[in-house]
Amino acid sequence: QVQLRESGGGSVQVGGSLRLSCAMSGVSSGTYCVGWFRQAPGKEREGVAAIDSTGHTMYKESVKGRFTISKDIANSMLFLQMSKLELEDTAMYYCSADSDDCTGAGGDYYWGPGTQVTVSS
Numbered sequence: 519q520v521q522l523r524e525s526g527g528g529s530v531q532v533g534g535s536l537r538l539s540c541a542m543s544g545v546s547s548g549t550y551c552v553g554w555f556r557q558a559p560g561k562e563r564e565g566v567a568a569i570d571s572t573g574h575t576m577y578k579e580s581v582k583g584r585f586t587i588s589k590d591i592a593n594s595m596l597f598l599q600m601s602k603l604e605l606e607d608t609a610m611y612y613c614s615a616d617s618d619d620c621t622g623a624g625g626d627y628y629w630g631p632g633t634q635v636t637v638s639s
Contacts, residue, residue: 520544520628522613527633534603534637540596540613540630547571548591551620554598556609556635566611567598570620580606603637610634 522545526538538554545552553568553576567587568576575587586599596613610632618625 520615520626522615522628522630524611524613524630524633527611527635529636529638530603532603532605532637532639535599535601536603536635538598538600538611538613538633538635542594542596542613542615545615545617545628546591546594547589547596547615549617549619551616551618552589552596553587553614553616553620554596555612555614555629556607557612558609561609563612568614568616568620569596576620600635603635605637605639608635608637 521543523541549571551570554566555563556566557563566578567585569587569589584602588597612632613630615628
């Protein structure tokens with residue numbers, strides 16, 4: 519059974535920082551592409567950051583330089599370090615895993631239940 523569980527969300531002020539964590543079971547980030555999506559009320563889910571099995575990273579343009587994705591394969595953990603948070607970063611953040619290693623070839627896709635990040639002034 520594949521299970522993903524996010525943690526680390528919360529309420530922060532503009533300019534603050536948070537580190538999100540994702541505990542993974544039944545899936546290895548050494549094989550799967552793993553990453554983070556987010557969805558704000560009334561908006562579509564959007565990709566934030568991802569890291570494939572080789573360690574190649576991908577970021578949404580608006581978070582480049584502010585967010586850093588990393589993984590700990592041995593401990594089945596995924597992280598998203600978020601700094602200089604902006605109001606627009608407010609969303610539910612979801613951990614994800616893609617069995618086709620983000621190649622677009624098609625495969626199994628998994629999601630965690632999400633963790634809320636709220637940025638306020």
